[in-house]
Amino acid sequence: MRYAGRDWLLFGATGLATLLVLSMLGIIIGVVLWQGAPVISAEFLTSAPTSDMTGGGILPAIYGTVLLTLLMTLAVVPVGVATAVYLTEYASPRSRLAGIVRAAVQNLAGVPSIVFGLFGLGFFVLFIGRGLDTALGASEPVWGKPAVLWSALTLAILTLPVVIVTTEEALRAVPNDLREAALALGATRFQTVLTVVLPNARGGILTGVVLAVSRGAGEVAPIIFTGAANFLPYLPTDLRDMFMHLGYHVYALATQSPNVDAARPMLFGTVLVLLTVSFSLNLIAVVIRSRSRAALRA
Amino acid sequence: MSTAPPAISRAVPPRSEQDRAPSPTKLVCENVFVRYGTKIAVNDVSLNIEECRVTALIGPSGCGKSSFLRSLNRMNDIIEDAKVTGRIILDGEDIYARNIDVVEVRRRVGMVFQRSNPFPKSIFENVAYGLRIADMKGKAEIAARVEESLRGAALWDEVKDRLDESALALSGGQQQRVCIARALAIRPEVILMDEPASALDPIATARIEQLIRELREKYTIVIVTHSMQQAARVSDTTAFFYMGELIEHGDTEQIFTSPKKRQTEDYITGRFG
Numbered sequence: 001m002r003y004a005g006r007d008w009l010l011f012g013a014t015g016l017a018t019l020l021v022l023s024m025l026g027i028i029i030g031v032v033l034w035q036g037a038p039v040i041s042a043e044f045l046t047s048a049p050t051s052d053m054t055g056g057g058i059l060p061a062i063y064g065t066v067l068l069t070l071l072m073t074l075a076v077v078p079v080g081v082a083t084a085v086y087l088t089e090y091a092s093p094r095s096r097l098a099g100i101v102r103a104a105v106q107n108l109a110g111v112p113s114i115v116f117g118l119f120g121l122g123f124f125v126l127f128i129g130r131g132l133d134t135a136l137g138a139s140e141p142v143w144g145k146p147a148v149l150w151s152a153l154t155l156a157i158l159t160l161p162v163v164i165v166t167t168e169e170a171l172r173a174v175p176n177d178l179r180e181a182a183l184a185l186g187a188t189r190f191q192t193v194l195t196v197v198l199p200n201a202r203g204g205i206l207t208g209v210v211l212a213v214s215r216g217a218g219e220v221a222p223i224i225f226t227g228a229a230n231f232l233p234y235l236p237t238d239l240r241d242m243f244m245h246l247g248y249h250v251y252a253l254a255t256q257s258p259n260v261d262a263a264r265p266m267l268f269g270t271v272l273v274l275l276t277v278s279f280s281l282n283l284i285a286v287v288i289r290s291r292s293r294a295a296l297r298a
Numbered sequence: 299m300s301t302a303p304p305a306i307s308r309a310v311p312p313r314s315e316q317d318r319a320p321s322p323t324k325l326v327c328e329n330v331f332v333r334y335g336t337k338i339a340v341n342d343v344s345l346n347i348e349e350c351r352v353t354a355l356i357g358p359s360g361c362g363k364s365s366f367l368r369s370l371n372r373m374n375d376i377i378e379d380a381k382v383t384g385r386i387i388l389d390g391e392d393i394y395a396r397n398i399d400v401v402e403v404r405r406r407v408g409m410v411f412q413r414s415n416p417f418p419k420s421i422f423e424n425v426a427y428g429l430r431i432a433d434m435k436g437k438a439e440i441a442a443r444v445e446e447s448l449r450g451a452a453l454w455d456e457v458k459d460r461l462d463e464s465a466l467a468l469s470g471g472q473q474q475r476v477c478i479a480r481a482l483a484i485r486p487e488v489i490l491m492d493e494p495a496s497a498l499d500p501i502a503t504a505r506i507e508q509l510i511r512e513l514r515e516k517y518t519i520v521i522v523t524h525s526m527q528q529a530a531r532v533s534d535t536t537a538f539f540y541m542g543e544l545i546e547h548g549d550t551e552q553i554f555t556s557p558k559k560r561q562t563e564d565y566i567t568g569r570f571g
Contacts, residue, residue: 092378177415181477183376185428186405186484195431196417 032272039269048233053253054262058270063235064148064228064243065277069217071152071239072159076216077209079156080163081198087164088171089193109161113221120154121146121225142240149239151227158222159212166211170204171197203292207285214281218274220247230256246274324349324488324518325370330384332365332374339365341542342384347488352510352519354533354550356526358570362542363522367490370520371407372400388488405432408486412493414473416465416480421448421457424465424476428484443483451479452509471502478509489513491521495528507532526566530554538562 047057083101091098130144174197182192198205220228229242230252236243250270257263325347332340340362347353355363365374372393374380386393393403405428416424425444434440444461448454453475457468465476474494481489491510495503510519510532523529529536530550537547538561546553546562557563564570 094378175415177411177413178417180373180376180411181415181417181480182427182431184371184373184404184409184411185431185480186401187428187431188401191431195427200418 029275032268032275035265036268036270036272039265040272044269045273049231049249049266051231051233052259052262053231053257053266054259055266058244058246058249058266058273060232060235060244061246061249061270062273064232065217065246067236068148068152068155068223068227068243068245069213071148072155072216073209073213075153075156076159076163076212080160080208080212081167081205083160084164084167084171085193085198088168089189089197105161105164108157109165113158113219116154116158116222117225119157120150120222124150124153125226145240146225146227146242147240148227148236148243151223151243154222154226155216155219158219159216162212162215163208166208167201167205170201170208173204174200203288207289207292210281210285210288214278214285217281218247218278220245220251223248246270246277250274321348321351323347324389325520326385326387327366327370328385328387330366330369330382330386332362332369333379333381333383334365334377335379338542340369343539343544344384345537345544345547347518347520348535349518350514350516351534352514352521352532354529354536355520355522355539356524356529356536356565357539357545358565359524361539363537363539364492366539367492367520367522370488370490371404371409373404373409375400405484406486407488407490408481408484409490410474410477410481410492410494412496414470414477414497416468416473416476418464418466420462421465421468421476422461425479425483427480432484444479447479447483450482450513451475452505452512453479469502471498471505474498474502474506475509478506478513482513486517488518488520491519493522493524496524503528526554538565540565 044057045062046059048060049056049058083105087098087101091101125144125146128143129147129150130141132143133141136142178196178200179192182196183189187195223245227242228245228248230248232242232244250267253263253267253270254260323346327343327345327347330340330343330345331338343362343366355367357363368374369382370386370393372382374382382394388403388406391398393407417427419427422444425447426440429440429443434443445454445458448457453472456472457463465473468476474497478489478494494510495506498506507528510521513519514534521529521533533550535548536550536553538545538553538557538559540561546557546559548558553562554566557566
């Protein structure tokens, strides 16, 4: 009897915990939908905000987020995939260098994102940017100021661990038989990687890329100091321009607006768009992953 | 697969006197050792492999026959810790010499693995793989070579209408013949086979064995097998390995009818292994 009672207790406790998680998600989505949906309109999605941020739309923020994420992807994928290829295909399992790189990747993943922001400011904007200006003899800062380029590179470093770890997993999932088959046919190691290993790891690598993108698209801390603008009524056209960003725009609307109460509908609308982007990216990652698993089993 | 399976004993033509005539030596192996770390897998093996003959390597699991086979096309290179010493001479050239191009060795000494491992590509692209990585460009030339190789692997008639289908959709035996065709496409001189039929049913096995006998016309074949019946059916000479050492090597008929060493006799009569 005593044991049966405990069993019920545990069942209740675990069930409650599950319910709690579900209700949290439900409340977040519910409130955002309820408050945000009425704001969403064609005009909201295609026009710039008014200067007091209580009206207009969020097009510059959507555009900036897309541009930033695209640039970040261009930077992170080649470096991340190349690192993973080195770790799994070239480094010996007992290589010290590989061990150090893996430890570095793990530690990189644990660094708080605000630290990446400060690093981006110090390294990219001030060190590289200012350095370039000095080298080119510019009288005014051209490169040495916050810009979408520096934000993208900072985010690339932040998302590098995701890409490396998922790519490594994907490469290891490629059966060794296939590598041996290619090598036995006279393929070089490089040809084996290029023609057999990478194509068969495509799904896993893509999953990693999408996960990195969805992580990068929502991060705000790394871009505060490196390129995000409070308010920018035009769309950036140059890598050295600043940009608006959905996540940062949420922060700005909630804390920096001259009239926070009047800006609230805009705030919820922006959150809804940001959540939609994040969720759809995650959904894409899940679909790609399940498809690539199915393809490997076939 | 529509025709009735041939009896296995009839699948392989009987050997004629001419088969046993001496043939020039293709591969000379002298004092070959293979070590994995501190473990010695192949211990001082010297063995000559004759041209256009089938040489079977037999012995119990872990006897070193596969390790020895993999040293013949330097596939042990890719195993961490593996170290091969001694000399393996292919047509007068030591394949472990310093100036030797491993890629060239592997193109001359092809390999078929125990588990069929076609690439997840079409049948055509599987067979064409070795040609493409060697930069063969001409479309017609590649198509001709693919057909030639599939015919060589006795698979052409079964797949000629569906070359664009995935090789993974084929049966196990057909997949293994795709792998053989893929190896043939780059026109190797020697083909190594590591238990090529161990995962196949008896009918598919019989086809592979028949194929091996046919391939012997043009290629030097070294086959590792667990099955002594298979060694007896397909090979001209047999080498018996035990605990990393080569115990006995000779005419297959002699090995199976009047082995000179006690261990060989114990193994082939099924007393252990």
